[in-house]
Amino acid sequence: MYKVCADNECDESAILAGLDAATKDGVDVLSISLGANTPTSFDQDPMTIGAFGAVSKGVVVVCSAGNNGPTPASITNDAPWVLTVAAGTVDRSFGAEVRLGNGKSIHGEALTQKAKTRSKLYPLLFSDARPFCEFDITSVAGKIIVCEATVEDVQKSEVYGLINAGAAGVVLFNDDISGYTTLLWDYNSTMVQVTAADGAILKSYAASSETGALAAFNYNNTLLGIRPAPVVSWFSSRGPSIIIPGVLKPDILAPGLNILAAWPPKTDYASGPFNIMSGTSMATPHISGVAALLKSIHPSWSPAAIKSAILTTSDMVNSTGGSILDQHHTKASVYDTGAGHVNVTRAADPGLVYDLGITDYAGYICWLLGKDGLATIVRNSSLTCTTLPKIEDVHLNYPTITVPMTSKPFTVNRTVTNVGPAKSTYTAKVDAPKSLVVRVFPETLTFSKPGEKKTFSVTVSSRIGKELFFEGSLRWVSERHVVRSPIVVAAAAAGRSLVKNIT
Structure with a gap:
């Protein structure tokens, strides 16, 4: 380290x-x-x-x-x-439910699992005027508070303030950007986190219940096999x-969401010996x-x-x-x-690999940044732009294939190295939308020894419209292996900007 x-x-x-x-x-x-x-x-x-x-x-x-x-x-x-x-995400959930007074239940998550599996119903409180847990603490005692998740450090002090003021619990719901992926926070308190869609259900129930909205928490411990993942x-x-x-x-x-791991005690904001983090x-x-x-x-x-x-x-x-x-x-x-x-x-x-060496990367740097860029990045006087072939990004021997969006056929070459059985034959299988015409030559690669290399070409043309990119794939299929490369036909690679328009 x-x-x-x-x-x-x-x-x-x-x-x-x-x-x-x-x-x-x-x-x-x-x-x-x-x-x-x-x-x-x-x-x-x-x-x-x-x-x-x-x-x-x-x-x-x-x-x-x-x-x-x-x-x-x-x-x-x-x-x-x-x-x-x-x-x-991973297929794991620290399961918890918000049980509503109308008999419905909303699945959520709670890193802190309370031993009591069921609890009595409490009044459910949400305010459009105070959506971010900024409630008057004199009005929260004995109630479950519903609010939208914001910045963790700010929200923690607000949640702790509500619990210390006698709130029966807090439900945090994701904003629209977070959607269905819930970034868990370790509050060590009576709290459940739910998705943006379920937050909308909670808000609607809290506003529409004629007899007064009620809710309780149920804790389901760690659940595995959560779908989709x-x-x-x-x-x-x-x-x-x-x-x-x-x-x-x-x-x-x-996997990068809600990863649980060992943590040095008394460092940062975690007491250890475990912490959960996302990123x-x-x-x-x-x-x-x-x-x-x-x-x-x-x-x-x-x-x-x-x-x-x-x-x-x-x-x-x-x-x-x-x-x-x-x-x-x-x-x-x-x-x-x-x-x-x-x-x-x-x-x-x-089965097969797409290999690249330092001279390939150096040739790309020459194409992108010229000799000054090469000198700054490579720091090797034996490699110069005068002797290296300039390699455009789309022509790097990369395991994914990106080509510019053009109605005229555009061809790139790739070279694969046999790291599977000495004798093997691979057949090209292309999956592409109707907007793309993709041709691979040759359509069959036959290897007779380990380390043998074969070069093939991929030629792509596309319909030009409002789309900013198309997706397809190339699979080299043998008896034992499937070697798949995405094919991306991108307006950005042809000089059109994707930054403002891609969704």
């Missing part, structure tokens, strides 16, 4: 020093939950610069995507040599990348662990090969067999999930 921040500040020099120290110490994987608040040019971002140096030494660098979601194009740590992680967490930063629109970012989705900073270590597992199984694989294995074996369906959803329970896009949700078992045996 390398400390690069103190007093809520992270000096650029300290970040670079930490990355250099870790590389010199011979680490295999770097798990970094730091990043700029806004998209930053690669040659001005110490994280990106330091990560390049680490990757050039064979280190897998895994970084958080940022917590500025669901704003479009809010992704950070988006360099192609970095594995960028978005945050989703995963769901993209509302705070997880979204693509497309402003810096590199021709590469899909984030790369992968991993892409919680999702990042999950992928770092997967990368470490793959590195232990395949010590000769490059960072790009390990990234490819994780991306091309990921899941694009949830626990119900349907599409992964966003915080509003509508279909999540590739700019929410990246390639999909990590599947650890399949990642260990991907």
